[in-house]
Amino acid sequence: AQSVTQLDSHVSVSEGTPVLLRCNYSSSYSPSLFWYVQHPNKGLQLLLKYTSAATLVKGINGFEAEFKKSETSFHLTKPSAHMSDAAEYFCVVSDRGSTLGRLYFGRGTQLTVWP
Amino acid sequence: NAGVTQTPKFRVLKTGQSMTLLCAQDMNHEYMYWYRQDPGMGLRLIHYSVGEGTTAKGEVPDGYNVSRLKKQNFLLGLESAAPSQTSVYFCASSLSETQYFGPGTRLLVL
Numbered sequence: 001a002q003s004v005t006q007l008d009s010h011v012s013v014s015e016g017t018p019v020l021l022r023c024n025y026s027s028s029y030s031p032s033l034f035w036y037v038q039h040p041n042k043g044l045q046l047l048l049k050y051t052s053a054a055t056l057v058k059g060i061n062g063f064e065a066e067f068k069k070s071e072t073s074f075h076l077t078k079p080s081a082h083m084s085d086a087a088e089y090f091c092v093v094s095d096r097g098s099t100l101g102r103l104y105f106g107r108g109t110q111l112t113v114w115p
Numbered sequence: 116n117a118g119v120t121q122t123p124k125f126r127v128l129k130t131g132q133s134m135t136l137l138c139a140q141d142m143n144h145e146y147m148y149w150y151r152q153d154p155g156m157g158l159r160l161i162h163y164s165v166g167e168g169t170t171a172k173g174e175v176p177d178g179y180n181v182s183r184l185k186k187q188n189f190l191l192g193l194e195s196a197a198p199s200q201t202s203v204y205f206c207a208s209s210l211s212e213t214q215y216f217g218p219g220t221r222l223l224v225l
Binding site: 009032034036042043044045046049051090094102103105106107108 | 173219
């Protein structure tokens with residue numbers, strides 16, 4: 001069975017400081033993993049995805065995530081937060097065991113960036 | 116190329132009323148999905164479709180019906196709305212694993 005746990009429901013950082021959003025996954029298969037971002041009153045935008053190539057994945061807006069199989073983790077990081085990064089972030093695992101590629105969402109982490 | 120669009124953006128219903136949410140995609144994707152988003156719950160899959168004329172139940176299908184008569188459209192119906200269906204509804208489409216989302220429909224059931 002597939003599932004995702006986002007370890008923090010809220011994260012607050014100051015502008016210019018590093019961002020770390022934590023995600024652990026459970027998957028019966030070799031997973032595909034995603035991070036999506038949702039700005040207020042907007043739809044979801046794909047930040048980055050891991051599909052069994054390089055374990056360090058670079059995404060848009062300076063974000064990156066590292067797939068660690070031994071720790072079943074896929075944490076999202078950014079070296080320096082910007083005010084525009086304030087949003088809700090979702091870690092997602094794909095059910096690659098089915099032809100559908102069904103997605104399983106974490107509950108989200110709300111990122112606040114202080115000036 | 117508009118991507119995934121949803122109609123309407125916002126709707127208020129009274130308990131027992133019916134309505135249909137429309138999702139349209141112009142990317143020629145085979146797969147389409149309907150999710151609902153509730154605070155602290157992430158997104159939960161309501162129904163999905165793997166192609167024109169086919170639909171299947173997701174995680175939370177009760178109280179909803181869907182139809183996929185054309186490849187580019189995926190309709191979500193509420194036959195008799197309940198306050199528990201107050202939520203934000205997202206449609207998505209995909210060719211493979213990566214799903215592309217619409218902007219959402221906010222539904223309030225009084």
